[in-house]
Amino acid sequence: MRKPVMAGNWKMNCDNEEAKELADGVTAHAGQVEGALVILCPPATALTTVQSSIANSAIKLGGQNMFWEEDGAFTGELSAKMLLSCGCEYVIIGHSERRGRFGTMDEADADDLAAVFGDTDATVNRKIKSALAAGLKPIACCGELLAERQAGRTDEVVEAQVRAMFDGVSASDAEKMIVAYEPVWAIGTGEVCDADEADRVCGMIRATVADVYSQDLADGMQVLYGGSVKPDNVDGLMAKPDIDGGLVGGASLKADSFAALIESAAQSAQ
Ligand code: 13P
Numbered sequence: 221m222r223k224p225v226m227a228g229n230w231k232m233n234c235d236n237e238e239a240k241e242l243a244d245g246v247t248a249h250a251g252q253v254e255g256a257l258v259i260l261c262p263p264a265t266a267l268t269t270v271q272s273s274i275a276n277s278a279i280k281l282g283g284q285n286m287f288w289e290e291d292g293a294f295t296g297e298l299s300a301k302m303l304l305s306c307g308c309e310y311v312i313i314g315h316s317e318r319r320g321r322f323g324t325m326d327e328a329d330a331d332d333l334a335a336v337f338g339d340t341d342a343t344v345n346r347k348i349k350s351a352l353a354a355g356l357k358p359i360a361c362c363g364e365l366l367a368e369r370q371a372g373r374t375d376e377v378v379e380a381q382v383r384a385m386f387d388g389v390s391a392s393d394a395e396k397m398i399v400a401y402e403p404v405w406a407i408g409t410g411e412v413c414d415a416d417e418a419d420r421v422c423g424m425i426r427a428t429v430a431d432v433y434s435q436d437l438a439d440g441m442q443v444l445y446g447g448s449v450k451p452d453n454v455d456g457l458m459a460k461p462d463i464d465g466g467l468v469g470g471a472s473l474k475a476d477s478f479a480a481l482i483e484s485a486a487q488s489a490q
Pocket of ligand 1: 402406408410448469
């Protein structure tokens with residue numbers, strides 16, 4: 221039985237004051253929920269603030285990105301060790317907003333300007349291995365662009381991303397990972413992926429993990445859906461057999477809406 225997960229990716233939102241208010245609010249609503257694993261991923265500047273808020277709760281802390289080196293001359297970057305020292309247990313890796321799907325910013329069209337941070341399948345894999353080596357659990361993201369879906373390439377694109385994520389990762393490390401399927405066209409658009417289709421792709425991801433490792437390992441892996449998850453669509457998603465939870469942007473920025481998502485996840489386990 222896989223424990224449902226509700227992870228809030230706050231992205232580049234919340235200064236320390238706002239972060240404290242939001243984390244306090246989530247903790248008050250859902251700090252003692254046992255039926256779901258709740259993870260907050262605030263911006264790096266708010267990690268220690270949020271850690272203080274959730275310290276006496278069951279809520280876990282995650283980073284939003286990391287670099288694979290341990291330390292050194294890498295201006296602006298954060299290592300796994302640094303995230304651990306702020307209290308993180310998890311780290312989001314390979315979010316579509318960090319994957320560079322374009323050679324240069326000029327090649328990106330206006331809608332895709334967020335894709336300028338340069339992560340590739342290879343750097344995502346390297347970050348995953350570095351996180352695991354340091355003792356952080358990656359929440360590894362995959363998902364197709366709208367043009368890829370329209371061209372009927374969803375499965376091919378997602379399967380290739382998933383295989384690349386796990387390249388050179390041992391089974392005992394892979395067991396610690398969470399995978400998040402986030403169709404890029406559904407992120408921040410209000411256009412949620414149809415629950416049956418999201419479930420189908422999450423099932424395909426699980427089958428790929430089974431092919432790389434074993435059915436047992438795949439059966440134990442939490443696979444999340446992300447992209448416009450909201451209180452009014454979460455129950456339909458959580459009811460699906462291959463969707464084990466959500467990776468949530470917008471709706472994680474309000475304590476009451478995120479609490480509703482956590483409640484739905486916890487209920488789905490019963
Ligand atoms: P939204 O929930 O705002 O669509 O964002 C999803 C996401 O990217 C979570 O990582």
